[in-house]
Amino acid sequence: MSSFPYIHISCPCHEDRPQTLTIDSARPISPSKSPSKRDFNFSPIAPNSPTKGRSLLAGFTPSVSFDAGNLNLDSDDEEELTDEDDDNNFDPRDPRSAFSLFPIENLLYCEDCHQIRCPRCVQDEIVCWYCPSCLFEVPSSTVKSDGNRCTRNCYLCPVCTALLAVVPVHHSSGHSSSDHPTGPFNLFCSHCHWTTSDLTPPIQLEKPTSISAQLSKLTHSPRDNEFIRLKQHYAQQLGNAQEDFTNSPAALTRLMGLYTGLGSGSGGHGGSRKGRGVKKLEMKEVDRPREVSEDQELDIIERMAVEGLEASKCIVALATHGRKKADGYGKATTAKQRLAQPHDPRFLSDLTPTAVLLRTKRSKRCRACRHILVKPEAKVQTTRFRIRLVALNYIPSLTIKRLDSSITWDNLTPHKTHRFLLTVTNPLFDPISVSLLTPRRTPGTAFASRVTILCPEFDVGANTDVWDDALMSTKPASAVPSGVKTPPTTGSFTSFSKDPKMSTVYEQKRNYTSVVIEVVPPEIPDTRDTRIRDERLLEIPIYVRVEFEAEVDRDDEEGGGGKPSHSGASGGAVQRERVEYSYWCVVGVGRVGDVVEGVVASEPNTPVRTPVGTPVKAPRTPAAMRTPLRQVRS
Amino acid sequence: MGPKRSGASSASSAPLPPLSIDPTAVLSDAISFSGTYPVTIGANSVLHPRCKLNSTEGPIVIGSNCIISERTQLIAPDIDGLVLGNYVHVEVNCHIQAARIGDATSIEVGTKLGKGSCIGDNCTLSPLSTIRDVDVLPAFTVVYGENQRRVDASATAVARNETMLAHIDCLKKLIPNKSEKYTR
Numbered sequence: 001m002s003s004f005p006y007i008h009i010s011c012p013c014h015e016d017r018p019q020t021l022t023i024d025s026a027r028p029i030s031p032s033k034s035p036s037k038r039d040f041n042f043s044p045i046a047p048n049s050p051t052k053g054r055s056l057l058a059g060f061t062p063s064v065s066f067d068a069g070n071l072n073l074d075s076d077d078e079e080e081l082t083d084e085d086d087d088n089n090f091d092p093r094d095p096r097s098a099f100s101l102f103p104i105e106n107l108l109y110c111e112d113c114h115q116i117r118c119p120r121c122v123q124d125e126i127v128c129w130y131c132p133s134c135l136f137e138v139p140s141s142t143v144k145s146d147g148n149r150c151t152r153n154c155y156l157c158p159v160c161t162a163l164l165a166v167v168p169v170h171h172s173s174g175h176s177s178s179d180h181p182t183g184p185f186n187l188f189c190s191h192c193h194w195t196t197s198d199l200t201p202p203i204q205l206e207k208p209t210s211i212s213a214q215l216s217k218l219t220h221s222p223r224d225n226e227f228i229r230l231k232q233h234y235a236q237q238l239g240n241a242q243e244d245f246t247n248s249p250a251a252l253t254r255l256m257g258l259y260t261g262l263g264s265g266s267g268g269h270g271g272s273r274k275g276r277g278v279k280k281l282e283m284k285e286v287d288r289p290r291e292v293s294e295d296q297e298l299d300i301i302e303r304m305a306v307e308g309l310e311a312s313k314c315i316v317a318l319a320t321h322g323r324k325k326a327d328g329y330g331k332a333t334t335a336k337q338r339l340a341q342p343h344d345p346r347f348l349s350d351l352t353p354t355a356v357l358l359r360t361k362r363s364k365r366c367r368a369c370r371h372i373l374v375k376p377e378a379k380v381q382t383t384r385f386r387i388r389l390v391a392l393n394y395i396p397s398l399t400i401k402r403l404d405s406s407i408t409w410d411n412l413t414p415h416k417t418h419r420f421l422l423t424v425t426n427p428l429f430d431p432i433s434v435s436l437l438t439p440r441r442t443p444g445t446a447f448a449s450r451v452t453i454l455c456p457e458f459d460v461g462a463n464t465d466v467w468d469d470a471l472m473s474t475k476p477a478s479a480v481p482s483g484v485k486t487p488p489t490t491g492s493f494t495s496f497s498k499d500p501k502m503s504t505v506y507e508q509k510r511n512y513t514s515v516v517i518e519v520v521p522p523e524i525p526d527t528r529d530t531r532i533r534d535e536r537l538l539e540i541p542i543y544v545r546v547e548f549e550a551e552v553d554r555d556d557e558e559g560g561g562g563k564p565s566h567s568g569a570s571g572g573a574v575q576r577e578r579v580e581y582s583y584w585c586v587v588g589v590g591r592v593g594d595v596v597e598g599v600v601a602s603e604p605n606t607p608v609r610t611p612v613g614t615p616v617k618a619p620r621t622p623a624a625m626r627t628p629l630r631q632v633r634s
Numbered sequence: 635m636g637p638k639r640s641g642a643s644s645a646s647s648a649p650l651p652p653l654s655i656d657p658t659a660v661l662s663d664a665i666s667f668s669g670t671y672p673v674t675i676g677a678n679s680v681l682h683p684r685c686k687l688n689s690t691e692g693p694i695v696i697g698s699n700c701i702i703s704e705r706t707q708l709i710a711p712d713i714d715g716l717v718l719g720n721y722v723h724v725e726v727n728c729h730i731q732a733a734r735i736g737d738a739t740s741i742e743v744g745t746k747l748g749k750g751s752c753i754g755d756n757c758t759l760s761p762l763s764t765i766r767d768v769d770v771l772p773a774f775t776v777v778y779g780e781n782q783r784r785v786d787a788s789a790t791a792v793a794r795n796e797t798m799l800a801h802i803d804c805l806k807k808l809i810p811n812k813s814e815k816y817t818r
């Protein structure tokens with residue numbers, strides 16, 4: 001559980017419904033009446049408008065209920081709307097949601113699909129294999145033949161997993177001899193001081209180099225023989241098929257056939273491979289069970305008994321003398337240590353150094369369009385990237401702060417109005433207008449909290465150079481303190497800021513704008529002991545819709561799609577186009593605490609509340625969408 | 635109790651405790667002494683800047699060839715005091731309230747030693763380990779990972795003492811010795 005507050009963004013791959021931009025598929029319209037105005041409230045494409053829909057959640061149209069007084073709707077639609085809305089709101093408590101919610105730092109962005117891409121909807125491709133300790137690249141052919149561990153001199157301590165160092169067994173005092181240390185050598189853990197001499201029998205190396213070769217001779221166990229035997233058996237079985245079983249689809253079908261019996265000539269797809277012996281396709285498993293040597297087992301039992309005896313002695317000694325070696329059962333391995341080693345060691349003295357696991361550098365592709373989103377530099381030593389399209393550079397990011405420092409995130413007071421500051425930061429070089437929509441009551445729970453965003457529609461300035469801001473400082477300050485009703489005047493996009501809806505913005509700076517969000521949690525019983533899910537966890541889904549005008553190249557246009565030609569509109573070389581996209585995010589505000597005496601359920605006291613008459617959410621009508629908002633920078 | 639040594643030009647106006655510093659020890663600037671019980675610092679030991687020695691409850695004795703690092707606090711737990719053996723290396727940001735620390739023990743970054751605990755000789759406490767109050771750590775104990783313990787059988791103690799000496803030699807060149815400031 002991450003600490004509060006956190007903001008997770010829902011990747012569009014959460015929604016597996018077919019992506020259509022028509023409202024009808026998302027919200028059923030009663031057959032008795034034709035689609036009314038509200039059905040187009042969120043439609044990003046108005047006919048004949050040069051709008052390019054980049055809806056990240058197209059087909060997943062949000063419908064959000066607002067205070068009735070602020071709704072710009074026909075009154076007879078209201079109840080119906082509220083009922084339907086619950087189905088379309090993003091429910092952070094839905095078990096499916098957990099798989100698509102990521103912090104923005106974990107998300108990528110596909111420039112071609114214009115969509116967020118999460119780890120689930122990108123495809124990893126291995127660029128190179130390397131050892132994290134010696135930073136040597138390992139060719140993939142070597143990985144296939146020799147396994148996924150470093151075959152050079154990198155070994156980890158089996159007790160504490162720190163890197164082992166080679167040290168001479170006999171310490172030669174005197175500084176001159178340190179240039180040419182003489183063997184034998186130990187592997188020594190400088191963290192927990194484990195050495196290979198602690199083993200029974202102790203492992204001591206003759207040379208300080210080519211450790212892998214020396215160790216493989218010294219630590220050869222019966223398990224290795226067993227593995228070699230199994231490998232030989234299955235190699236023989238797969239045998240005459242000398243093809244690579246890993247990649248080609250034909251080989252995969254064949255491999256499946258081996259087990260299901262389909263491969264032996266029967267079935268439709270067996271026909272094509274009659275050339276090589278059909279009989280050989282029947283797989284024989286190794287029928288011999290693992291051999292257990294009775295002597296070995298007895299030996300282990302005896303050693304354990306001795307350990308137990310020593311342990312009990314030690315406990316007595318510890319009680320009487322105080323200072324006595326107390327390692328009794330401490331000589332046995334832990335389950336973790338046993339699992340980490342292939343030969344199942346029962347005692348610490350059986351543990352062998354483990355070679356360092358190789359790491360990979362991966363490039364990531366968009367699963368939908370196969371474009372590369374992340375491509376690291378192939379050289380192991382560099383940490384640079386050739387391509388790295390992180391969502392943080394494309395998606396306005398949200399942060400939340402307490403407006404009142406007396407709020408404790410993990411102990412919100414029921415019935416009290418908590419005010420938070422929601423800040424939207426714009427990474428783009430164009431000013432954006434943002435709509436934040438949230439269900440009035442948090443969905444998916446019987447204990448819904450009341451949520452109000454005081455100014456759900458506002459503009460955020462472009463992510464211009466910091467110096468631009470400094471140079472424009474002669475103009476009026478763009479920050480609007482709380483409660484001041486004067487619209488902010490920022491030089492870059494005056495056409496937006498004349499809007500009265502900007503009046504309740506809490507703060508507006510260069511490329512971020514802050515608005516106030518009010519949360520009134522109800523009284524919620526503590527369910528952590530009785531149920532899996534924590535009802536007191538307060539998560540607010542917010543639908544973020546962004547519109548801006550972007551410069552577009554003509555090549556970048558989506559082909560076809562009934563786009564009206566508007567190239568004559570701007571005339572110049574630079575095309576500006578209205579772009580919109582949207583996504584759901586979930587704000588983990590905190591946990592609701594116990595009821596506090598004296599705080600009773602009431603209407604939230606909101607001194608900076610929007611005046612009655614000003615719609616909290618002014619739904620855009622198609623006509624509004626058509627109004628020319630195109631700006632051509634001179 | 636203890637003579638007042640207000641002549642010291644250290645930043646703190648409080649009087650220094652009675653100090654007995656070996657002439658070969660290196661004390662850097664800005665070491666904070668507090669308390670009234672005597673503090674003894676052995677030969678060839680190095681105290682980094684901003685380490686704190688608190689002898690309010692009892693005396694502090696630091697053996698020879700020790701290194702006490704920055705922001706580390708040595709607090710005498712009681713009247714019997716805190717005694718560090720020889721070749722003790724206390725790393726940065728430790729909180730030491732132990733009664734005894736044995737010879738050639740290495741206490742790494744951010745370790746907390748509980749009040750009155752006893753650390754044996756040749757012990758190693760890995761970073762951020764914690765020892766409870768009045769706990770006794772036998773000689774050659776290694777505390778690693780999540781406060782797990784094992785016995786050090788590596789026989790590297792001699793080598794580590796040599797490394798300590800080399801370390802101290804290097805520090806003596808780097809740290810300006812201000813011990814006369816505290817003994818005046």
Ligand SMILES: [Zn+2]
Pocket residue numbers: 110111112113114366367368369370371
């Ligand atoms: Zn794509």
Ligand SMILES: [Zn+2]
Pocket residue numbers: 011012013014116117118119120121
């Ligand atoms: Zn995804």
Ligand SMILES: [Zn+2]
Pocket residue numbers: 131132133134135136150151152153154356
């Ligand atoms: Zn390596």
Ligand SMILES: [Zn+2]
Pocket residue numbers: 157158159160161162189190191192193194
């Ligand atoms: Zn180790």
